[in-house]
Amino acid sequence: MCSPPTSACRVRSGWPARLWPASLLGRLTLVMVAGLLVTQLAASAIWASQLRAKAQVEAQSAARYVAHGAAGAIRFFRSLPPAYRLLIIQQLREMGGTRFFVNLNHAYVPVEAIAGQPLADSVIATVGATLRQDLPNSPGFRLAFAWPDRLAVAEHDVRLDDLPNAWVQHVLLLQPDPAPILVIQTEIEPGNWLYMAALMPNPYFLNTSDPFAWDRLMPQALSLAVVLLLCLLVVRSITRPLAALSDAAAALGQGHDEEARPLPETGSREFINTARAFSAMRERIGRYIDDRERLFISISHDLRTPITRLKLRSELLDDEALRNEFEEDLDELDMMVKGALQCVKDSDIHENPAEIRLDALLGRLVRSAQLAGHAVAFSPAGITVRGKPLALKRALGNLLDNALFYGARAEIGVAEEPGSVVISVRDHGPGVPEDALPRLFDPYVRLAHGREQNDGGMGLGLGIARGIIEAHGGRLELANHPEGGLDARVRLPASG
Known part of the structure; x- marks a missing residue:
């Protein structure tokens, strides 16, 4: 625990305080938004893991099915005399094709494979293992997944787009949304390579394994936005009456209760x-x-x-x-x-708040004191505050009277600080003992120096001034000035 606060405490507690909103509306909104997001992310993570596991099982089953069909096709073409193979392939193409697009080449045709797809790599591994199990005497297999627009099907860089549409329209899916194509190449005899291309039973199996696809994220984003909007409306309906209650309490504490509207008896x-x-x-x-x-x-x-x-x-x-x-x-x-x-x-002054030009108000007090023969220094600052003019004049007049009674001369200064206006009234007297400062606001309390300078006073001026200033939402601070004398500082809320 950090008491009193130190710089180390401020460093440790500074950044959470900046992230944590000050208003109840902000806090409830942040908690609800964070809770919904965490819940949504957790549910999405669980759903994504289940979806990936399901896609993996389905892809493995489909891979074995395709591999068994490819093994049968390879056995069939191996059993044919070399002279009949092209004739059979041509007849298959004229008949609309079969499960595979088949072609014969004199060498391996390089294929630009799809990269960065773990599910595609897993399918290729399963297809290869199944082919080696069904065809143990084969010299080997070259497997890859490729996109149709980049797929080479024959030597001399002949691509799938170069073939007649009738050869592939019933075998491979090219339009409107191309699907990845599984390519299997194997050497059935020296100098003769069998080229087979086929779609998976679920052509878009790579998309089904992606939980963050746009068509899946959109409904979740819309549902999250609707829930958040409803939560914000509920939170606002809860906090709006509390804000009215806060304003009414502030008006009551500052003596502006006559301006406050009756609290609406609506809501919860x-x-x-x-x-x-x-x-x-x-x-x-x-x-x-x-x-x-x-x-x-x-x-x-x-x-x-x-x-x-x-x-x-x-x-x-x-x-x-x-x-x-x-x-x-x-x-x-x-x-x-x-x-x-x-x-x-002096405490119960019934007047309406208004914009007060401090230069004019303090200027009248200073001129009155100077006409009475007192030395008062004041520099106009052009600052305006909102309050009750007569009440504020009495409070500042009491402070100035104290400064002139108990000091040789007085100085008045006005300055702006973030969110507040500071009015300082300093005298050049002997000051006040530090242990006596808290008792100066008590009624009828007068120090020995004060009784010598002003035997007609009653010790009520500071208490009255503090009550008026606090009714304006400010505070009165008393402290000894480093160069001597008492410094009374009035902090009022800024007009804006």
Whole structure:
């Protein structure tokens, strides 16, 4: 386990993370596509092995059948006187031929054999073994498979295409789809070679043994495409309601719930129940926020009246020391009531989101600070974000006020990063101890340096700013600058 993450961990986990989609739609699609492909490939491999085994058995049986017929033809021509052989061959051709196309030559005719066909080589081996078994006294056999358009049938490079069509039309298959031809040559006596050519019982046996032929792959590809399309439609119908639920949850978390549409109660039973539960939760949260706002306003209003009466009564006390103690306690109580009311008012800003030009918004804050005699440096960047203008102005104003209260001067910078816009507000004060940084967002927490610089503050500004920024989908980061002072960085989602 890699904790904290290191460069080695990132190297080990980087490439699987890039291959694994981030969305549920992408993940379900990838899993279903991969599962279908693996299943299809496994089934195709099993089917291909069975098809090859079946083709091998059928080809061996056909090879023995052809070899026995060839052995009988060879015996017949050997038994004829040499002068009658050509006459018999001519009569056979005029009668339409027999099982074999037969010719006599004075030497072996070279044949351009089909290469790279294991099944054809196996058939040739079986035919040769069967011929040697049936004709043990033969001097030998020359066997090969060849395509008709390249087949030589006689000496002087006489090819099959040069022969009259009547000689071969009933023996060899030349049109429309040529089939491989088995050629058997043997020397029946010195200087006389018998040439025989024939088709296998299944002329296209080489095609039947190929599981990846186009006519076989096309139906499988079509069925796979249909199944994948249906799977994608099902996955999309499942994930689309989840995307709507995600958008609604994001709008609720960022305070844009008034813009969100009601979740459609359609789809599967589980999603309908989830949508109803989410809608009920959203209504409860809305009522809670409204009740909280009314409660805070009521409490603040109701408390300020008795506080004012107590202040007036404390003026009637004769003991000055006791009167001062009463006034200090009442002032502290009044400050706490005002702070609670300010926290509610600044956090619950009801306005519509819009495109905000940061140069204009920050420029107004900078000019106001400069008119008050503060030193603020700012360079326009021409960047736009989407948010609630008044709320964002209050958040950035709180950060700028802190920087001016606790530092000699402030610097504001705006920059774009991938997917986000960064607004930095840096002061040139003494900074903050590292162990105190996490506590700066707590209400009423003020460091000693802060109390010296701004004794009228209540320690609510950073908490209010963080709440507003998080409602915009961003985050507020505090860190000490390397050159001194506190650097507050606001990261907001990019407008695009």
